Amino acid sequence: MQFTFYFSHFMFHACITVLSLRLSTNSLNAFKFLTTTTSFALPTLAPVSLFSNISKIMTSSYSVEPRGKFYTENYKLFLKNEFGQPISPFHDIPLVASEDNETYNMVVEVPRWTNAKLEISKSEPLNPIVQDVKKGKMRFVSNVFPHKGYIWNYGAFPQTWEDPKVVHPGTEASGDNDPLDVCDISSIIVPSGSVIQVKVLGILAMIDEGETDWKVIAINTADPLSVLLNDVTDVEKFKPGLLHATLEWFKYYKVPDGKPTNAFGYKNKFRNKEFALEIINETHGFWKNLIGIGSEEKLSEEDCGGIQRMSISVNESPYLITSEQAQEYVSGSAEYDSEAAPVTDPKASEFFFINAPTVTFQEVVTEVAAPAEEPVVVEENGGDVVAVENGAANDESSEVSAAEPSEEPAPVEPEPVEPAPVSTAEETEPSEAVTESVPPEPVTPAAPSEVVPEETKENGDVEVALEPAESSEAPPAVVDGAGDAVISEQAAPAKPVESEEPQAETPAATEVMDTTESGN
Incomplete structure (x- = not known):
């Protein structure tokens, strides 16, 4: 709206200048008339912040x-x-x-x-x-x-x-x-x-x-x-x-x-x-x-x-x-070599956790036994028995020498065995039920320590305390007198004992956790 007013004001005086030229007024006088009668100031426009910031960076010599x-x-x-x-x-x-x-x-x-x-x-x-x-x-x-x-x-x-x-x-x-x-x-x-x-x-x-x-x-x-x-x-x-x-x-x-x-x-x-x-x-x-x-x-x-x-x-x-x-x-x-050398130091990629326990990783080799095959029995040299396993003859320690050939024992007929009855789910006793292994409960990581608000002194200095704020969760660290973080070990919570009687709902952790004076 303000710009429209300025523009209209300028056009008004421009029309007066044109009329003065038609009246055979000297062009210099017409310009003087325009500049003296048109007195206004365009509003100062602030530069766009994006370009002004770029110019500040790029003007470095x-x-x-x-x-x-x-x-x-x-x-x-x-x-x-x-x-x-x-x-x-x-x-x-x-x-x-x-x-x-x-x-x-x-x-x-x-x-x-x-x-x-x-x-x-x-x-x-x-x-x-x-x-x-x-x-x-x-x-x-x-x-x-x-x-x-x-x-x-x-x-x-x-x-x-x-x-x-x-x-x-x-x-x-x-x-x-x-x-x-x-x-x-x-x-x-x-x-x-x-x-x-x-x-x-x-x-x-x-x-x-x-x-x-x-x-x-x-x-x-x-x-x-x-x-x-x-x-x-x-x-x-x-x-x-x-x-x-x-x-x-x-x-x-x-x-x-x-x-x-x-x-x-x-x-x-x-x-x-x-x-x-x-x-x-x-x-x-x-x-x-x-x-x-x-x-x-x-x-x-x-x-x-x-x-x-x-x-x-x-x-x-x-x-x-x-x-x-x-x-x-x-x-x-x-x-100059534009190709940088590879970075192998783990410090550049891994995180370091203060007061974390030292963990040594060892390579665990799992041995998988090959499936056993039935040995092939071959009679050679008048009754000697050699066991051949996996297509190759065993060494002397695996050879079995048979004694003098004797009379063959009479074949024994196997007694018929009745199959055991299969129990259904309903007939299975509770003590005989198969219990599935329950995975351990995941450990909930403690909430990170919050920033202690800085205290502003009267002289304008700001004092910072490196202490964790109070938390309803069990905090991972306690701040000692020197300001160092010390890991506090806490016993794992006991699992509730199941009973046939209904139990009251366990209150939230924030309601049952005691808070000491140090915030832990």
């Missing part, structure tokens, strides 16, 4: 060049800038993506739902993305039930570094010598090597084998939901259960490898956005010291853990190289 064979040690994924020059995703990509410091560049290492542990290499020149190797085998993260692979797009912030010589007071542990890890919780799955712009929401302080390993919670700005998420408390509001799943994932993901569960600082709390930005700025300062910016004293190879610090764009760094030198590193790598 970075590209990738894979080398080697995927799922092997020679696989490397190099990043390139808008000019096609090889760069370091660790050092050449700016940390901040916008002038208002509201969005940051994130290098995606592992796409969501995948298992291959890909990461920015610290020891390779130009820091390409490679697959981690542990004890000579390509590393995959396990599917810890109910999670499949990584549950977010996982990656790192460029130009950040967790200094292994700095102990954080909140964790009482030093840095892990890696870039700052990021979990993109958006609904958009992007491939490895993508550089996306994210909004920071919060952070989790994980303690991995005695080292501080920060996990930033962020969301891709191309996700329409990003405009509604501004802090970590909004995550629980619009994506309930995701923070609990994140804490659970990081706690148990190394248990299938025989390692203990990971711990967390700040009493398992997700710290808010303000605190996360402080950690980002702190690690960015550590990175500057790493590559020699603003510091007269260079860090030794031992101090930086053998990190390759060369780049093509950080002019202040003493480790600056030319784009031609960077291309030489790429060309020196193995040629």
